[in-house]
Amino acid sequence: MVFHGGRKKSMQAGEGSVIRRAAVFLALLLVFVVLLERVPVQAAVPKVTVTKKTLYVGYESYQIQFKNLAKTAKVTYKSSNKKVATVSSKGVVAPVAKGSAKITVTMKQSGKTYTSEIAVTVKEPYVSVSNKKTKLVESSDYQLTGKAYGLDGAEFVFSTSDVLVAKIDEKTGLLHARAAGKTKVTIKDKASGKSASFTLTVIERTEENQDDVYVTTEKMSKKYVYKAPADTKDLTEEEKAKTERLTDIQKRITAGTSITIKEMQEYYIQKAADGGKQS
Numbered sequence: 200m201v202f203h204g205g206r207k208k209s210m211q212a213g214e215g216s217v218i219r220r221a222a223v224f225l226a227l228l229l230v231f232v233v234l235l236e237r238v239p240v241q242a243a244v245p246k247v248t249v250t251k252k253t254l255y256v257g258y259e260s261y262q263i264q265f266k267n268l269a270k271t272a273k274v275t276y277k278s279s280n281k282k283v284a285t286v287s288s289k290g291v292v293a294p295v296a297k298g299s300a301k302i303t304v305t306m307k308q309s310g311k312t313y314t315s316e317i318a319v320t321v322k323e324p325y326v327s328v329s330n331k332k333t334k335l336v337e338s339s340d341y342q343l344t345g346k347a348y349g350l351d352g353a354e355f356v357f358s359t360s361d362v363l364v365a366k367i368d369e370k371t372g373l374l375h376a377r378a379a380g381k382t383k384v385t386i387k388d389k390a391s392g393k394s395a396s397f398t399l400t401v402i403e404r405t406e407e408n409q410d411d412v413y414v415t416t417e418k419m420s421k422k423y424v425y426k427a428p429a430d431t432k433d434l435t436e437e438e439k440a441k442t443e444r445l446t447d448i449q450k451r452i453t454a455g456t457s458i459t460i461k462e463m464q465e466y467y468i469q470k471a472a473d474g475g476k477q478s
Contacts, residue, residue, distance in 0.1 A: 243267035245306045247315040254284065254294035255324045255349025263290035263304065263317065272308040279303070284319045294321040324349030326393045328372075328386055330456065332413075333397060335365075335376040337404040339413035342456045343372035345386045353388045360385075364401050373415060376401040410461040417455040423470050425449040445469055 248264040263276070263286075276286040283298035292302055302317040329346040347353035357372045359365050364380035367373065374384070379401055387394035404412065425445045428434070434442065448462050458466070 245269070245272060245308055245313055247304055247317055249317060250315070251318045251320075252292070253320045253322060254292065255322055256294055256297060258294065258324060258349040260291050260293040261319075263292065263302070265306075268306060269308050272306050274307075275305045277303045277305075283321050292317070292319060294319075297321055297323055322349065324391065324393060325395065326350070326353060326355070326386055326388050326391075327395045328384070328397065331384075331397050332399070334400045334402065335374075336408050336412045337376050337379060337401055339374075339376040339401075340415045340457065341374045341376070341413045342415050342417070343367070343374055343384070343386070344456065345372060347388060347393075350388060350391055350393065352390070354390060356387045356389060358385050358387075359383065359399075365399055373417075374399075379403040410459065410464070412460050413457045414460060414463060415455075415457050416452045419452055421453070423473075423475060424453075425466065425469055425473075441465075 243266075245268040246266055248266055252261055254261060265274075268274070274290065276288065276290055278284055278286045278292075278300050279302075280298065280300035281295070283296055283300040284292055284294055284302070286292045286302050290304070298321055300319045300321070302319055304315045304317070306313045306315070324347070326345060326347050329344050331343065332341055335341055343357060345353070345355040345357070355370075355372065357367045357369050357374075359367050359374070359382045361380065361382040362377075364378055364382040365374055365376050365384070367375070367384065372386070376399075381398055381400050383396050384399050385394055385396040402408070425448070427442050427446050431439055431442060444462070445466065448458055448466050451458055452466070
């Protein structure tokens with residue numbers, strides 16, 4: 200009897216201890232909730248989405264965009280140089296002339312005032328070759344790509360100053376390096392007359408550099424597509440470098456531009472390793 204009574208008392212004491220711990224936990228939880236409610240919630244700070252912007256004379260304006268801006272916020276704008284760029288009361292920045300200007304944006308929201316600045320650079324419209332090569336090995340077929348800045352519907356014409364050194368298709372920009380020497384390569388937009396040039400050096404093809412000859416990928420099969428591993432954290436530095444090279448090669452093949460013979464060999468070796476899988 201004494202034994203059973205002791206066990207009963209022990210069980211009752213244990214239950215009482217559990218209840219006390221639960222009560223203490225609930226009390227602490229209540230205190231935490233009360234304190235949490237008293238902590239003020241920090242409102243998200245309103246700001247502009249970009250701090251730098253390039254515009255072109257006579258071309259498109261830019262509508263300033265925001266993050267965390269309340270519908271009730273009051274916003275004002277100011278340009279540091281209206282001769283370069285103006286800004287309207289609705290936040291539209293218009294290019295005027297070549298130069299630099301700072302657009303200051305003042306936002307009044309929830310009783311507080313915030314400011315942001317946008318550094319605006321205004322340039323004259325221009326054209327360029329986005330992937331120019333200043334040196335090519337003889338026999339290379341290299342696809343040049345023209346790009347226009349601040350111009351709509353640009354129609355490019357390509358030319359070289361010495362067709363014996365390098366000949367180029369005036370419409371497509373596909374250049375063929377014919378013989379060692381130097382020539383000036385020019386790209387021109389028909390409508391605006393804007394042009395850009397660079398000097399190309401063609402070097403003699405030898406056994407040592409023959410793998411550096413470029414070939415066009417325009418007609419290469421697009422059925423196989425190299426896909427980089429989803430997780431590269433366990434790759435060695437050499438494997439990571441190879442992945443970057445193959446990714447870049449794939450981008451150029453997809454775009455129909457040019458790769459070297461060495462790059463083409465690496466690409467097809469990888470294709471064989473992948474079992475020639477299709478995209």
